[in-house]
Amino acid sequence: MFKKGNRGNTLHGILLIALFSFAAFYIAEIPFVKSLSFSPLIVGIILGMLYANSLRNHLPETWVPGIKFCTKQILRAGIVLYGFRLTLTEVAAVGLPAVVIDTIIVASTIFFGIWMGRALKMDKDTSLMTATGSAICGAAAILGAEPVVKCEGHKTAIAVSTVVIFGTISMFLYPVMYRAGLLDGLGDMGVAIYTGSTLHEVAHVAGAGNAMDPTDALGIAGNATITKMIRVMMLAPVLVIMGLALAKRKSNEPDVASGKSKITIPWFAFGFIGIICLNTLLQSLLGVDSVKDIPLNGAIEYIDTFMLTMAMTALGTDTSIDKFKQAGAKPFLLAGFLYIWLLGGGYLLTKYLVPTLM
Template structure:
């Protein structure tokens, strides 16, 4: 990829994606876009898709390796650096109820998504990617699962699209339900855990939490965000388990016509993700600060990480034409809708039942 003959073309492809990513950051700061809590990641994939459906055929094929580099190496590095947003202290701050509910939601959503995908006769990779995005942390989880599942780029983009649609609906719906008194039975802590354990993106949780509790006087916004971060931390073990499960599912044909199990793909970047969380926890202790935001250079690292993930999303978007969405059909969105009903209703019942019991 970076051989002497291809180095310049590969760099051209990377710079193209970087240019789109800078534009995504700028657009994400526009007041209207910001009011929707659309992160640069989401704007990036939209820009990439617009490019894929307009000028993509004019892109020199020699630049493609640079785009692929963004969807592989830069993506994995971004997932590792994502660990700088989290600490083990955040888990202890919320306590056992959030951990238990998050675990049930993550496991239940993935298993339910795979099962429903079979009933709908969907492509296995698409159903797994959609379920993973709904279960853990939206676009970041889909990106994390992509190197393990090894699916086509357009399937990743479809899964991200479902997360954006239903996560955005939730971001506006939850505050409406809260103000209407329909979540009163949960209490303030329950509402926070319910929000953090069922909304798709971190940005969606932050948007809904701030809408319900703008000054965090009730602890809803802060607790919801921490609960969401616990779900994010579950990304690493889920990816490891997924790699073993997929090794048993995918077969590799040999020359003699027999089949054997394919080699297990260990997502080493997932261990890097966990390692960074532990390092961040140590840094928080050494500097004696209350939050990750106060750790020196944390803000700069988070900005760089967001840019890297935006590059990965944008690169995936450039491989996603409307023709591929038509080929996928309505089933991925139907699956995401069914999972959304589970998160909305099942999450409410779990929170109402478990928080008083183990709180």
């Protein structure tokens, strides 16, 4: 990829994605876009998709290795750096109820998504990516799973599209449900855990939590975010289990059954865990209340968001309208079923389990 003679073309591809990512950051700060809680990652994939359906065929194919570099190496580095947003202390802050509910939600959503994908006769990779995004943390989880599943870029983009749509709906729906009194049976802590354990993106949780409890006087906004971050931490063990399971599945396929199956171990997932532990140690040594107060944390988070935006943009460039047509309505139907489960099943789990665990 960076061999002599090809280095310039690769850098051109990376530079193209970087320029799109700078544009995504700028657009994400526009008041209307910001009001929708569209992060630079989401804007980036939209820009990438616009490029895929307009200028893609007019630029040199020799730039493709640089774009691929963004979807692989930069993506994995971004997932590792994502760990700087989390600490083990956050788990203890909310306690056992959030951990238990998050664990059940993550496991059940992934298994339900795989089963429903089979029932709908969907592509296995698309259904797994969609389920993973709905189960853990939306686009970031799908990006983390992409190197493990090793699916085509357009399948990743389709999965991201589904979680963005239903996550955005939830961000507006949950505050309406709260103000209508439909969540009164959960209590303030229950509402926080329900919100954090069932909404797709971290941005969606923050948006819904702040709408329900603007000053965090009831603890809904803060505890919802912490519950969500605990859910994000589950990405690492899920990726490890996924890598082992996929290796076993591929070894049973006719075309590889006669050969040795290579187990894909997502080493970047261990880097993600390592960074979380390092961040916890730094917080303890410095005696600060939040990860935001750790020196350079803000700069690292900004760099990480930019790297993930580059990865999302690069994935978007491989997603044309024709590929969406080929995928059909099934991915969105699957995401809809998963959304109903999160909405209804998450409510019942929170209502009956949280009181017994507190």
